[in-house]
Amino acid sequence: MTPIDTSLAAVLAPVAVPSKFRQFYSLTKPRVVQLIVFCALIGMALAVPGVPNWAEVKLGLTACVGIWLVAGAAAAFNCLVEQGIDARMKRTSWRATAQGQISNMLTLSFSAGLCAIGSAILYIWVNPLTMWLTFATFVGYAVIYTVVLKPLTPQNIVIGGASGAMPPVLGWAAMTGTVGPEALILFLIIFLWTPPHFWALALYRVEDYRKAGLPMLPVTHGNEFTRLQIFLYTLVLVPACLMPFAFSMSSWLYLVSALLLSVGFCWYGWRLWRNYSEALARKTFRFSLVHLSVLFAALLVDHYFI
Numbered sequence: 001m002t003p004i005d006t007s008l009a010a011v012l013a014p015v016a017v018p019s020k021f022r023q024f025y026s027l028t029k030p031r032v033v034q035l036i037v038f039c040a041l042i043g044m045a046l047a048v049p050g051v052p053n054w055a056e057v058k059l060g061l062t063a064c065v066g067i068w069l070v071a072g073a074a075a076a077f078n079c080l081v082e083q084g085i086d087a088r089m090k091r092t093s094w095r096a097t098a099q100g101q102i103s104n105m106l107t108l109s110f111s112a113g114l115c116a117i118g119s120a121i122l123y124i125w126v127n128p129l130t131m132w133l134t135f136a137t138f139v140g141y142a143v144i145y146t147v148v149l150k151p152l153t154p155q156n157i158v159i160g161g162a163s164g165a166m167p168p169v170l171g172w173a174a175m176t177g178t179v180g181p182e183a184l185i186l187f188l189i190i191f192l193w194t195p196p197h198f199w200a201l202a203l204y205r206v207e208d209y210r211k212a213g214l215p216m217l218p219v220t221h222g223n224e225f226t227r228l229q230i231f232l233y234t235l236v237l238v239p240a241c242l243m244p245f246a247f248s249m250s251s252w253l254y255l256v257s258a259l260l261l262s263v264g265f266c267w268y269g270w271r272l273w274r275n276y277s278e279a280l281a282r283k284t285f286r287f288s289l290v291h292l293s294v295l296f297a298a299l300l301v302d303h304y305f306i
Contacts, residue, residue, distance in 0.1 A: 020102075023096035023101055023102055024076075024096075024102070024110055026095065026096060027072075027075065027076040027079045027095070027096060027097065027102070027107065027110065027111075028071075028072030028073075028075050028076055028114070029072075029075035029078075029079075032071075032075060033068055033071045033072050033075060035289075035292075035293070036067065036068075036071045036164075036167045037064050037067060037068050037071070037167070038167075038293070038296065039167035039168050039171070039186075039190065039292075039296060040063070040064065040067050040167040040168060040170050040171035040174075041060070041064060041171060042168055042171065042186065042296045042299055042300055043167065043168030043169060043170065043171025043172040043174075043175075043183055043186060044060045044063065044064075044171035044172070044174055044175045045060075045171075045300055045303060045304075046168075046172070046182060046186075046249065046299065046300075046303055047171065047172045047174075047175040047176050047180070047182075047183070048175055051304065056175065059125075059126065059174065059175065060171075060174065060175065062121060062125045062126055063122065063126045063130060063170070063171065063174035063175075065118075065121060066118045066119070066121035066122035066125075066126060066130075066131075066134065067118070067122070067134055067167070067170055067171075067174075068118070069114045069115070069117055069118025069121065070114065070115055070118035070119060070122070070134045070135065070137070070138050071137075071138075072114050072118075073110075073111045073112070073113075073114035073115035073118065073138060073142075074111075074115075074137070074138045074141045074142040076107060076110055076111040076114065077107075077108075077111040077138075077142040077146070078141070078142055078146045079095055079096075079097045079098075079107065080097055080104060080107040080108060080111065081142075081146050081147055082146065082150075083095070083097040083098050083104075085212040085213075085214065086098035087099070088208075088211050088212045089205075089208040089209070089211065089212050090208055091205060091208055111142075115135075115138060118134070119131050119134070119135055122134055122174075126174050127173070127174065127177050129173050129177055129178070129179075130170055130173045130174045133166065133169060133170055133173055133179075134166075134170050136166075137163050137166040137170070140160070140162060140163035140166075141160065141163040141164070144160065144163070145159075145160030145163055150214060151213075151214060151215070152215070153215060154215045154216060154217045154219070154220040154221060155217075156215075156216075157194060157195055157198045157199070157216075157217075158194075158195050161190075161191050161194035161195065161198075162191060164190060164191075164194055165187045165188070165189075165190035165191040165194065166187065167190070168183055168186035168187060168190070169183045169184070169186070169187050171183075172186075181247070182244075182247065182249050185240075185243045185244060185247060185249070186244075188240050188243070189237070189240050189241055189243075189292075189295070190292070192233060192236055192237045192240050193237055193288065193291070193292055195229065195230070195233050196229075196230040196231075196233040196234050196237070196265070196269060196284075196288060197285065197288035197289070197292070199216075199217055199218070199226050199229060199230050200230060200272070200281050200282075200284040200285040200288060201281075201285045202216045202217060202218050202219075202226070203218050203223060203226060203227070203272075203276075203278075203281040204278045204281040204282055204285075206218040206219060206223070217229065223276060224276075227272050227273040227276055228273055230269050230272060230273065230284070231266070231269035231270055231272065231273040233269075234262075234265045234266045234268070234269035235266060235269075237262065237265065238262040238266065241258040241261070241262050241295060242255070242258055242259075242262075244258075244299060245258065249299070250298075250299055250302045250303070250306075251302055251306045252306070253298060253301065253302040253305075253306045254298045254299055254302040254306075257294065257295065257298035257302075258295060258298070261290075261291045261294060261295050262291075264287060264291065265287065265288065265291050268280075268283065268284040268287050269284070272284050
C-alpha cells in the first residue's frame, strides 16, 4: 500500500468508540474519586487507635465502597449538567456526555443508581450518619456547586470546596459514628488547599473557561489577581497543615513532612505570583496534588509506625 493509500485508509477508517463500560466508568471521574476515597481512608485510619481489627477493616472497606459509589454518582451528574460546557472545553470535550455517546436519561439513571446503591450500603452496613453526610456531600457538589455556584460566582471553588473537603469527615464518621474535632482539622486542610490547587489549573486553562462562559477567577479578575490569591492561600494553608501536630494527632514525622511540603507549596505560589508562565502554573498544579497526597500519606505512616 502506498503512502497515499495509507493516509486515505486512516481518514476513512471508523473512529474507535470506547465500550459502554468504559464510557460509563469515565463518567465517574475515576482519578478524582480515587483521591476522595484515599482521603476518606485517612480519616478512617486516624479514627481507630492502633492497628484495626478485622471487623474494623471490613467496616472501612464497606464504607470505601459506599463512598466510592456516591462520589461516582456525583461525578456522573456533574457530567450530565455540564455536557454543553464540557463540549466547548478542550480538557473535557472527550467525555461521552459531551459527545452525545450516552443519552441524558441513561446518565441520570446511572447517577441515581450509583447514589442509591452507595447510600444503601452506607446506611445498612456502616451507619446512618455516614450515609447522610455522604448524601449531603453529593448534593453539595452535584447541585449547589455544579448547578448554582459554578456558573454564578468566581468564588465557586471556595464555597463549593466544602464538599470536596468532606471525605476525611466521612471516613471518621464511618468508624466512630461521630464527627470529632480531628476530622474537622482534616476538613480544614483540604478546604484551604482547594482554591490554590484549582486556580493554578484555571490559570493555564483560562481560555477554556472563557469560551465556556464560566466566571472563574482568572476570567473575572485577571491573571495577576488570581496569582496573588494562590500565594496568599498557600500561606494560610501552612498553619492548618501544622494543626494535626499541634493537637497531638501526629508526631515529628508528620511535622517534618508538613513543613517541607508547605514550604514547597508557598515557594511555587511565590514564584507563580512574581513571574508567571504557563509551564509554572502547570507545575504548581501538579505539586498541589503531590502536596495533599504526601501530606495525608505522612499522617498515615506517622499514625502506624511512629
